[in-house]
Amino acid sequence: MHFSNLFHQFGELTVTGLAQGAIIALFALGYTLVYGVLRLINFAHSEVFTVGAFTAVIVWGGFGLNQDSPTPGLGGFVGYLLIGLVAAMAASAVTALVIELVAYRPLRRRNAPPLAFLITAIGASIAISEFVGVLTHRNNKGVPRLIKQEEVFPFLDGKVTDLQIFIVVVALVMMVGLDLFINRTRLGRGIRAVSQNPDSAALMGVNKNRVISLVFLLGGLMAGVAAIMYLLKIGNVRYDNGLYLGVEAFAAAVLGGIGNLRGALLGGIVLGLFENYVAGLFATNWHSVGAFVLLVALLMFRPTGLLGESLGRARA
Amino acid sequence: MLLELENVTLQYGRIQALHGISLTVDEGEIVALIGANGAGKSTTMRAISGLRPVASGSIRFNGEDITRLRADLRVVRGVCQAPEGRGIFPGMTVLENLDMGAYTRKDRNGIAADLERVLTLFPRLKERAKQLGGTLSGGEQQMLAIGRALMSRPKLLLLDEPSMGLAPMLIQKIFEIITEINQQGTTILLVEQNAQQALSRAHRGYVLETGNIVRSGTGAELLHDPAVKEAYLGVA
Numbered sequence: 001m002h003f004s005n006l007f008h009q010f011g012e013l014t015v016t017g018l019a020q021g022a023i024i025a026l027f028a029l030g031y032t033l034v035y036g037v038l039r040l041i042n043f044a045h046s047e048v049f050t051v052g053a054f055t056a057v058i059v060w061g062g063f064g065l066n067q068d069s070p071t072p073g074l075g076g077f078v079g080y081l082l083i084g085l086v087a088a089m090a091a092s093a094v095t096a097l098v099i100e101l102v103a104y105r106p107l108r109r110r111n112a113p114p115l116a117f118l119i120t121a122i123g124a125s126i127a128i129s130e131f132v133g134v135l136t137h138r139n140n141k142g143v144p145r146l147i148k149q150e151e152v153f154p155f156l157d158g159k160v161t162d163l164q165i166f167i168v169v170v171a172l173v174m175m176v177g178l179d180l181f182i183n184r185t186r187l188g189r190g191i192r193a194v195s196q197n198p199d200s201a202a203l204m205g206v207n208k209n210r211v212i213s214l215v216f217l218l219g220g221l222m223a224g225v226a227a228i229m230y231l232l233k234i235g236n237v238r239y240d241n242g243l244y245l246g247v248e249a250f251a252a253a254v255l256g257g258i259g260n261l262r263g264a265l266l267g268g269i270v271l272g273l274f275e276n277y278v279a280g281l282f283a284t285n286w287h288s289v290g291a292f293v294l295l296v297a298l299l300m301f302r303p304t305g306l307l308g309e310s311l312g313r314a315r316a
Numbered sequence: 317m318l319l320e321l322e323n324v325t326l327q328y329g330r331i332q333a334l335h336g337i338s339l340t341v342d343e344g345e346i347v348a349l350i351g352a353n354g355a356g357k358s359t360t361m362r363a364i365s366g367l368r369p370v371a372s373g374s375i376r377f378n379g380e381d382i383t384r385l386r387a388d389l390r391v392v393r394g395v396c397q398a399p400e401g402r403g404i405f406p407g408m409t410v411l412e413n414l415d416m417g418a419y420t421r422k423d424r425n426g427i428a429a430d431l432e433r434v435l436t437l438f439p440r441l442k443e444r445a446k447q448l449g450g451t452l453s454g455g456e457q458q459m460l461a462i463g464r465a466l467m468s469r470p471k472l473l474l475l476d477e478p479s480m481g482l483a484p485m486l487i488q489k490i491f492e493i494i495t496e497i498n499q500q501g502t503t504i505l506l507v508e509q510n511a512q513q514a515l516s517r518a519h520r521g522y523v524l525e526t527g528n529i530v531r532s533g534t535g536a537e538l539l540h541d542p543a544v545k546e547a548y549l550g551v552a
Binding site for chain 2: 186189190192193196197199200201202203204205206207208
């Protein structure tokens with residue numbers, strides 16, 4: 001244990017943890033949204049992220065960008081970022097929708113038991129990630145450095161970089177937007193209705209399949225944004241990155257209370273921070289051990305997560 | 317004829333729940349469907365609103381065959397149900413629940429007028445407007461379920477056990493409101509275990525036993541039918 005390490009790097013670890021937590025939180029939304037309406041853990045959501053990430057790298061490559069390209073100016077950054085975002089969000093959303101239409105909807109039509117959904121989810125996840133693995137020869141793919149990651153201001157012992165601010169701001173904007181959509185719009189109300197009582201929702205004229213497609217679409221869009229943030233932060237990507245980060249995102253969703261949007265945000269941030277503090281306290285490669293011990297310990301005391309399971313559902 | 321069921325059968329797995337139900341509801345009527353627990357009353361309601369697919373037979377509404385129509389599209393056609401157990405959205409406020417009733421509608425002015433009407437019909441809901449549905453009492457939830465269904469401005473209102481679990485005073489009140497809704501022009505098909513109240517309010521009634529309709533007639537006829545009296549009215 002290196003308490004002095006944790007102490008001296010506290011600022012650095014906190015800032016890194018927040019940025020990482022923001023990415024995890026965006027990723028976690030897809031698990032939580034789908035669970036909210038279907039009570040299904042969509043394990044294939046990790047590949048929704050992976051496909052988005054690789055699509056962005058390929059599209060950037062089409063513009064002649066690779067990991068050796070010089071970092072563009074502000075105009076270039078904004079332009080390439082938007083191109084990457086559109087590509088990743090579109091690819092992730094389409095992947096999520098295809099998984100729902102091809103894998104899950106036929107099972108629902110046949111009233112399949114929950115176990116069939118679970119196995120299908122795991123099967124879809126492995127099939128897609130292996131497919132990407134074969135296509136990319138299981139190699140790391142480099143990502144163009146769109147942003148230099150320069151210090152903007154110092155914070156305690158460390159510094160806050162432009163990229164870290166950017167990631168946290170983008171994640172918050174997406175979260176607030178999604179929260180408003182779910183709580184303030186007619187379609188959002190349809191989502192909440194299906195999540196709180198599917199039969200009553202149908203009796204009020206809500207098309208359940210359309211709502212389900214919508215949550216897969218929203219989860220995909222958020223995963224696409226998470227993928228871009230991840231690429232900018234890490235600088236390379238492999239076919240199985242989604243699988244590992246997906247476990248963390250899923251854990252964050254459960255930690256915050258699965259089915260609960262704000263829970264996903266809180267769970268992501270808590271997990272990101274804790275991983276970094278554990279890394280400071282022990283060693284970098286211990287971060288997942290600490291994070292998942294935290295998850296297990298916390299669920300003992302709050303089995304439904306920090307904020308409870310609900311898409312605006314307060315069981316009375 | 318607003319609603320017509322012809323030889324409707326329905327299965328839960330291998331168990332046949334409805335053995336060829338035929339019934340009609342005319343515009344402007346209150347029709348009561350009475351029967352014991354497990355007779356198939358709620359199942360008939362679920363078949364009409366489209367929550368369960370029927371195995372055979374046909375359901376016609378307003379001249380259109382809706383036997384295979386999706387549940388949400390039946391709401392657009394003008395069928396809306398206040399389900400058994402009320403089916404309130406527990407995490408939505410009373411107002412949001414009522415808004416859900418108008419989910420398929422776009423006419424803002426009409427929706428606002430209907431909201432006024434529902435809140436006049438159920439003043440208690442006005443007092444509870446900002447409260448979460450899940451925190452209401454059983455009686456309030458029943459009012460909310462009926463009010464929510466009315467918000468779709470249905471041609472046919474389906475009420476499944478509106479008196480279930482309510483105190484006698486409140487049962488009386490709910491039935492008075494049901495009559496009032498009918499007098500304002502909404503056709504009602506009502507499922508009830510409280511046969512006395514239902515039959516004295518209804519124009520016509522059907523008696524359901526183990527998935528078959530065994531009797532039908534006007535409300536008064538059934539109220540005075542010795543067999544119905546013995547089986548459902550607690551009079552020997």
